[in-house]
Amino acid sequence: MFKDLNPILHSQLRLAVVSLLITVKEAEFTFLREKTNATAGNLSVQINKLKEAGYIDVTKSFKDNYPQTICKITAAGVKAFEEYVRDLQAYLNIKK
């Protein structure tokens, strides 16, 4: 039996965001937008979903009078990502 892939992570943009955040300590919204080539609105929605799932922390502040959003992966996010990758690998191995 295949284990169901985590539906929160099994989405193109959310998976891209978590993959970026797993690599860095923290990242600004603009960095994530540039690396994923997503629109601001779309990215904002997906970041909120990840935040609600407890996978990322979002800190909003101001930098030089401009709003700044900083995202950071949580311990739960790291664990979910590792499980997701393990599930993917297991799935691919069985399929082969």
Add this chain to the structure above:
Amino acid sequence: MDQESELTSEQSLKLIATMISRAKNEFYDTGLSALLWGSLVIVCSCLSYANHYLDWPVLRYAWWLMVVAVVPQVFISVREAKARRHKSHRDDLIGGIWISFGIAIFLFSYLDSQMTIKHDASIYLTLFAIPTFATGYGRRFQPMIFGGVACWVLAIVSLRSDYPEALIPMAGGALLAWFVPGLILRKRYLAAKRKHVQRP
């Protein structure tokens, strides 16, 4: 990027690898720090070399410029930290290496002034190479890897030279380890900046 796209397992793994690679290869450096220290060491080495023959009292204090340069360095570091859009674990590590290098070099300068260590230029060059090589290696930035190795080679050259000729490899080390990589980083930074400005 469309978040509603149905992903296959292969596509998911490919996406993860692509994103990790994009984040890993990203680093922010204006090149100003490398240019500042590279040019200062070159200038101070040349002034000390010239002063061996000129013997101008004021030139004996040339190396104090290194202490003065800490002020613009702090300013550059604060500005770069503010402009940085992401923080990586690797940047923390590299930052730690440069801070420990800064402390080690100033401590050694103090020891050198107290004890008049023979072949001090070769020790400085050996120290210059450590953070330079580590930064280049950590960032996969070849000019700094080459600069670090060049410093080690020049340390041997310096060891076999007498004062003031030993200052020439020192200037060469600063040129190859910091000034040239600094110019490359600066060029890369300005090109990236122009690209951002042009983007609609």
